[in-house]
Amino acid sequence: MTRYVVGRVSELPPGSVRIVPANNPQGIGVFNVRGAYYALKNVCPHQGGPLCSGPITGTTVAVQEPGAAPSFAWVRDGEIVRCPWHRWEFDITTGRTVFTSRMRVATYRVEVETFRVTTVDGLVVLEA
Amino acid sequence: MREERPIRVIDCDVHFKPVAAEAVTEHLPEPWRSRRNLHRALTKAPVYNPYTGAMRLDAKPAEGPTGSDPVLAGRQLFVEAGVDLAINIPVGEHFCPLLDPDLNAAYSAAVNEWQAATWLGAFNRHGRYRGSISVAVNNVPAAVREVERWAGDPRFVQVLVPHHAGAPYGSPQFDPLWEAACRAGLPVALHSNVGAETYHTPVGVLQRYPEYNGIGHPLFVAHHLVSLLTSGAFERFPALRFVFVEAGFSIYAPLVSRLDRNWEKLGGEVPHLRARPSSQLRDHVRFSSQPVDEPEAFADLARIWAWGDAEHLLLFSSDYPHWDFDDPSRAISPRFGDALRQRVMRDNARDLYGFPARRPADEYDA
Amino acid sequence: MKVDALVRALPRSDDEIRRRIPRPLRDIPLGSPFGQRYVPPIDDVHPRAGGYDDPGRAGEVLFDQLGADLAIVIPPNRQLRTDRRHEVAVMRATNEWLAETWLAGSRFRGSIQLSPRDVAASLAEIERWSAHPAFVQVAVPLHVHAPYGEQEYFPLWEAAAGHGLPVAVHGDGSGGAELTPAMAGEPTRFIEYHTLFPLNAIVHLVSVVSEGVFDRLPELVFVFTDGAAGVIPPFLWREDAKARALKEEMPWVRERPTWYLRQVRFVARRDDFPREPEHLETVRALAGDGRSLLYGSNFPMWDLVDFASEPWPPASAFDDDFFGGNAVATYPRLRAG
Numbered sequence: 037m038t039r040y041v042v043g044r045v046s047e048l049p050p051g052s053v054r055i056v057p058a059n060n061p062q063g064i065g066v067f068n069v070r071g072a073y074y075a076l077k078n079v080c081p082h083q084g085g086p087l088c089s090g091p092i093t094g095t096t097v098a099v100q101e102p103g104a105a106p107s108f109a110w111v112r113d114g115e116i117v118r119c120p121w122h123r124w125e126f127d128i129t130t131g132r133t134v135f136t137s138r139m140r141v142a143t144y145r146v147e148v149e150t151f152r153v154t155t156v157d158g159l160v161v162l163e164a
Numbered sequence: 165m166r167e168e169r170p171i172r173v174i175d176c177d178v179h180f181k182p183v184a185a186e187a188v189t190e191h192l193p194e195p196w197r198s199r200r201n202l203h204r205a206l207t208k209a210p211v212y213n214p215y216t217g218a219m220r221l222d223a224k225p226a227e228g229p230t231g232s233d234p235v236l237a238g239r240q241l242f243v244e245a246g247v248d249l250a251i252n253i254p255v256g257e258h259f260c261p262l263l264d265p266d267l268n269a270a271y272s273a274a275v276n277e278w279q280a281a282t283w284l285g286a287f288n289r290h291g292r293y294r295g296s297i298s299v300a301v302n303n304v305p306a307a308v309r310e311v312e313r314w315a316g317d318p319r320f321v322q323v324l325v326p327h328h329a330g331a332p333y334g335s336p337q338f339d340p341l342w343e344a345a346c347r348a349g350l351p352v353a354l355h356s357n358v359g360a361e362t363y364h365t366p367v368g369v370l371q372r373y374p375e376y377n378g379i380g381h382p383l384f385v386a387h388h389l390v391s392l393l394t395s396g397a398f399e400r401f402p403a404l405r406f407v408f409v410e411a412g413f414s415i416y417a418p419l420v421s422r423l424d425r426n427w428e429k430l431g432g433e434v435p436h437l438r439a440r441p442s443s444q445l446r447d448h449v450r451f452s453s454q455p456v457d458e459p460e461a462f463a464d465l466a467r468i469w470a471w472g473d474a475e476h477l478l479l480f481s482s483d484y485p486h487w488d489f490d491d492p493s494r495a496i497s498p499r500f501g502d503a504l505r506q507r508v509m510r511d512n513a514r515d516l517y518g519f520p521a522r523r524p525a526d527e528y529d530a
Numbered sequence: 531m532k533v534d535a536l537v538r539a540l541p542r543s544d545d546e547i548r549r550r551i552p553r554p555l556r557d558i559p560l561g562s563p564f565g566q567r568y569v570p571p572i573d574d575v576h577p578r579a580g581g582y583d584d585p586g587r588a589g590e591v592l593f594d595q596l597g598a599d600l601a602i603v604i605p606p607n608r609q610l611r612t613d614r615r616h617e618v619a620v621m622r623a624t625n626e627w628l629a630e631t632w633l634a635g636s637r638f639r640g641s642i643q644l645s646p647r648d649v650a651a652s653l654a655e656i657e658r659w660s661a662h663p664a665f666v667q668v669a670v671p672l673h674v675h676a677p678y679g680e681q682e683y684f685p686l687w688e689a690a691a692g693h694g695l696p697v698a699v700h701g702d703g704s705g706g707a708e709l710t711p712a713m714a715g716e717p718t719r720f721i722e723y724h725t726l727f728p729l730n731a732i733v734h735l736v737s738v739v740s741e742g743v744f745d746r747l748p749e750l751v752f753v754f755t756d757g758a759a760g761v762i763p764p765f766l767w768r769e770d771a772k773a774r775a776l777k778e779e780m781p782w783v784r785e786r787p788t789w790y791l792r793q794v795r796f797v798a799r800r801d802d803f804p805r806e807p808e809h810l811e812t813v814r815a816l817a818g819d820g821r822s823l824l825y826g827s828n829f830p831m832w833d834l835v836d837f838a839s840e841p842w843p844p845a846s847a848f849d850d851d852f853f854g855g856n857a858v859a860t861y862p863r864l865r866a867g
Contacts, residue, residue, distance in 0.1 A: 083494045086222050098742070098782030105681035106742045106782035120221030122488055123775040135774050136784065213779065331715040332722075365733045366711045368676035372779050374772035375740045379732050379765050380713075387714035387726055394722050414764035418813065421804040422760055423725045429801070429833065430721045433571035457767040460788065467812045468764060488775070 042066045042153070042160040048073075051114055053088055059151075059164045062086055066153055066162055067128050069115055073153035074128050075162050076117070081145040085121035092117055095125055095134050167525040173492050174513040175250040176452050177355070177409050177481035178241065180283045181231040181258060187282065188258055191274035196267055206271075207257045208358050212373035215487060218256070223485035229257075231485050234287035241484055242292065242528035245492050249519060250484070251294045252283055253324060253409060255357040259298065261326050269306030272298040276314060284319040290526035294517070296324035296353055304337060308344040315348035321517045322407065323350050326357035327384040334388070334395030342401050351405040351450075351516060354388060356381045385411035386419055389449065393423060393441040394434055398448040405516065409452040410483060414465070417472035420445065445477060450516055452481035453508060454490040462499060475504045479513045531599045533857035533864070534592060536755050536797045536826025538563075539603035539632045539640075542583045546631075550623035555616045563606035565703025568711075568723035572832055579830030585632040592829060593637055599854070600864060601829075603632050604641045604669050604698060604755065609706025614648055621645040621652070625659055633664040639864060641669035641698055644686060646678070652686055660693045666861040667753065672701040672730055673708035678752075679737030687743060687750050694862040696751040696795070699734060701727055728757030732765045735794065739769070742782040744790045751860060752794050759796030759823055760803060763816035766791070791818040795860050797826035798852075800835040800842060807845055814847040824860065825853045 040058050048054055048068045055078055057063045062078040065088020080087040094113035100106045116134060118125050125134035131150040152163045182188050185203050196202070223240060225233035241247045254275050262268040279295040287293070297314045299307035314320045323345045331337065333354070345352050363369050363376060365383065370376045385408045398404055423441045431437065459465050469478070482490050496505050513519065541547055544560045564574040578595075581587025592598050605624045611617040624643050633640045642659045644652040659665050668690045670678070678687075678699070690697050704723070710716055711730065717723040731754040738744060738752065754762070769787040773780065796802075796817055803810050817823055827834050842848045858864055 083491045085220075085491075089222055091221070096778045096781040100746070100782065105684070106746070108778075108781050120487075122771075123215070125777070133774075135777050215776070328714065332712070332717070333714075334722075335715075335718065364709060365677070365713065366709050366727075366730045367672070367674055367733045368680075368709070370677060370733065370737060370740075372740060372776075374769070374776040374779060375736050378768040378772045379736055382765065382768070383713040383729060383732075386729060387712045387717075387722075390722055390725050391714070391718070394719055394725075412764075412768060414767060415761065417809075418761045418764065418804070419725070419729075421809065422728075422757065422802070423721075425801045425804075426721050426725050430571060430724070433719055433721050455768070455771060457764070458771050459767045460770075460786075464812070464816060467808070467815075471809050471812060488771075 037163050040162040040164065042162050045155055045158050045160055048160050051092060053092060055088055056162055058162065064151055064162060064164055065089070066160065067092070067117070069128050073155070073160060075151035075153045075164070076126065076128065076131050077149040079148070080119040080121065080124060081148055082119065082122055082124055085119050087119045087126065087148060088117060090118045090120040092128070168522040169248070169525050169529055171248040171510060171514070171519065171521060171523050173247050173509050174480065174519060175241065175247045175482045175484070175492070176407070176479040176513055177253055177454060178250045178484045179231055179254070179256060179486065180237065180252050181229050182278060182282070183228040183232045185258060188274050188278040191277035192270055196270050199267070205262055206260050208260050210358070211363055212376060215373065218486050220485050220487050220489050234283070237485070238528055245482065245484070247482065247492060248523060249292050249294065251296065251321060252279060253296050253353065253355050254279065254298055255326070255355050260358055261300070261302070263302070265300060265303035265306070268300035269303045269310070272300045273310055276310065276320070280317070280319065288319070290528065291524060292526070294321045295319055296322050297350070298324050299341065301325050301329040301338070301341070304341050307341050311341070311344040311348055311350070315350070321350065322353045324353050324355060327354060327381055328357070332387050332391030334391030334393070334397050339400065342397060342404050346401050346403040351407050353407040353409050354385065354411070355409040356384070381410065382412045382415055386415065389416065390419070390423055393420070393444060394437065396434070396436040398444045399436065399438060405448055405450065407450045407452065407479065407516070409481065410454060411451065412457070413451045413453065413472060413474060413478055414457050414468045416451065417468060446473065450477055450479055450512065452479050453495060454481040454483045455488050456490055456495045462497065466500065469500070475507050476512060478508045479516070480509045531854045531858060532597055533825070533854040534596070534598040534601040534827050534829070535824040535857050537588070537592065537601045537603045537829045538831060539585070539605045539628060540583045540830070541627060546627055547620065547623045550626050551619045555613070555619045558611070558613065558616050560608050560620065561703070561705055563608065563703065565609070566705030568704045568717060568720045570720050570724070570832060574832060575830045576832055576834040579834060582830035585635055585638065588829065589635060589637065592827070596827065600637050600639060602639045602641065602666060602857070602861070603628065604700050605643060607643050607669070607671050607702050609703055610647070610671065610674065610708050612707045617645045618648050618651045621655060625655060629659070629662060629664070633662070638664065639666045639861070640664050641667050642695070644668050644670050646670050646674055646683055646686060649682060649685055653689055656686070656689045656693065656695070660695065663863065665695070666863045667696045667698050669698045669700055672699050672727070672756065673711055675709060677737030678734045679739070679741030679743050681741070684743065687747055691747045691750040696753050696860055698753040698755055699731060701756040728761055731758040732762050735762065736769055736787070739787045739790050740780050740783060744793045745782060745784055750793060753797060753824070753860070754794065755797040755826065757802050759798040759817045760813050763791070791822060794818065795822050795824055795856070797824045799826060799828050799833060801833055803847065807843065810845050810847055820849070820851050821856055821859070823847065823852050824857050
């Protein structure tokens with residue numbers, strides 16, 4: 037296990053991400069989601085795209101009013117990263133895809149490897 | 165004597181753009197070059213959610229639109245993706261078919277001039293790119309002239325037609341175009357484009373992009389394929405070869421099987437058809453691979469690919485730089501075996517387009 | 531028990547329907563029950579199907595010669611009519627005629643014809659006939675102007691599911707007010723039309739899945755009666771991939787599209803299957819394994835293939851479930867009539 041200094045806390049504000057060249061050629065993305073840090077391997081389990089360089093966004097959930105066609109609400113803004121290739125949505129806080137288990141394809145894992153991030157003396161530190 | 169490298173991966177579907185519209189329109193003669201609102205007609209606003217302009221987000225260059233920078237494209241295609249040769253298919257913004265047959269013919273010619281000058285010219289010193297002769301299917305005489313104009317130029321490897329032409333491609337008004345393609349020794353590629361079509365299916369309009377994008381283009385191609393087969397186009401033009409690009413693969417073997425069954429009972433309607441429809445596919449039809457289907461069970465995909473003779477009919481394509489790009493190292497599962505993978509990644513395209521086995525080494529080789 | 535899940539009940543003449551339609555609508559021509567725009571180059575009716583317009587003689591062929599125990603009939607809806615009132619009148623008259631003729635016997639079961647463009651009238655028709663023990667499903671035309679996931683149709687599916695009535699989507703000739711039935715323009719030959727038109731079922735299926743209709747009505751079953759089994763399922767693989775990538779537009783679709791095949795049935799004739807045993811197994815597997823295929827002869831049409839006369843190859847696809855068990859499981863009312 038190696039420790040990497042990602043940068044100063046002030047350099048990684050909430051809503052931002054920094055790619056750290058560690059662990060594999062595409063590196064690890066370190067995210068700040070509302071003050072908490074998460075790290076995901078920057079390799080989408082689908083076809084290997086640079087997952088952590090995708091948009092940090094939210095997702096939708098269904099809203100059903102009786103007698104009407106279903107509609108949606110926008111939720112979890114800032115907690116989702118969407119792969120810049122085939123748009124798979126991942127929960128930054130868990131590394132799992134947002135689509136449910138029954139939408140998965142057996143041949144693809146639906147989670148990406150996560151890593152531990154801490155802060156020490158004003159620095160963000162990744163363990164990988 | 166320049167060093168050479170073996171060709172291992174041929175990408176049969178990439179989409180390059182001009183940096184700005186003028187790069188294409190400068191090749192237009194008057195009166196069209198000064199035509200008002202030309203740019204708006206050529207950049208049809210999408211009706212469905214366009215999802216980042218349908219582009220891979222990491223393929224956007226620092227300047228210019230996605231697909232316009234040869235340096236970034238070269239790195240992403242040749243180095244990161246390991247592609248050896250790539251065939252450009254000009255569709256989408258800047259390449260929309262136009263309703264005016266004369267303007268459409270003139271603009272297609274300009275598109276081909278632009279390809280020749282840039283991606284097949286100044287950007288192609290390594291010689292890895294090939295192009296497609298864009299033609300106006302609503303102006304068949306002009307389309308024939310355009311094919312003849314580029315016929316001897318080895319950088320253009322096929323004739324390109326859109327998915328929508330007002331009539332299915334087995335209809336007799338297109339015969340002169342197929343004849344011209346055959347005389348030029350060129351296959352005809354069919355790739356979806358935006359603009360001239362409506363969004364109506366035979367049973368109405370679908371609401372969302374994932375619905376329409378999933379089935380709309382395959383439904384067009386299914387019709388064109390059945391039309392070509394039942395009209396006897398491949399018997400009238402024994403040298404005619406069609407490539408259906410980005411239209412899927414898994415749906416066609418069952419469909420042509422259905423056509424075979426119908427032909428057994430209804431063949432009296434098509435006495436000009438001497439051959440069973442499915443027997444014509446191997447000699448006349450190819451399909452590009454992207455997007456490769458992802459069914460729940462690999463065994464189902466393997467069975468459909470065996471039924472459809474993917475080993476001989478399928479050509480690898482990435483669709484770079486679109487968002488549903490297929491990475492060459494991942495798209496064709498190794499579970500299909502080396503023989504199929506090699507034919508799909510290289511040999512089927514080599515046989516169809518007459519590519520060599522080796523290419524000169526260049527700055528993208530390690 | 532052998533069930534023939536698709537018999538076309540044809541009236542002896544247009545008069546049988548028209549006399550049940552009030553004037554002045556009665557005077558509007560009905561059009562051929564065999565369709566008028568795409569016309570086969572052979573006889574519309576199979577040589578074995580003599581007496582097809584008489585339920586007694588049809589029954590002799592279907593039950594005595596061809597070996598069915600029960601048969602589910604769908605009458606022609608005469609395509610979409612330009613006049614909506616006329617379309618509703620034809621619907622009502624057809625259901626009345628069917629109940630009085632074919633369903634008066636004991637071994638025919640029927641389909642409540644609906645006119646989906648008039649939801650109120652169709653709901654009334656469901657209420658009118660749902661208590662009649664011989665009606666086992668509702669029937670809607672394949673060729674309409676908007677796909678069946680659209681919200682305006684939802685009350686029909688809700689009512690049908692509530693009454694235990696699957697929804698049969700049936701192609702029904704040509705020459706009315708339908709849209710062009712193929713994607714790239716007008717088909718020029720019957721073989722082109724007949725090969726392609728079953729694909730239109732995928733538009734309805736994608737619409738129904740993507741609008742969450744199956745999620746909202748878990749008891750609802752759609753039955754596609756014309757050739758869809760062999761050609762539709764691989765289209766859904768593309769939808770699976772799109773649903774994963776673009777789910778933010780359809781978060782109410784809980785499962786992948788292929789999962790919803792459990793709420794779909796396909797009526798299949800033998801010519802809907804390829805000849806080769808391995809490909810036949812592929813079709814069966816992709817259509818939802820053993821549960822979703824229902825044998826239907828399409829009596830009396832030219833593509834009729836029966837149990838007995840032309841041998842069905844031994845194959846796991848052609849088992850007791852296919853020839854009857856799946857129909858019994860699909861239609862809760864089947865035996866009660």
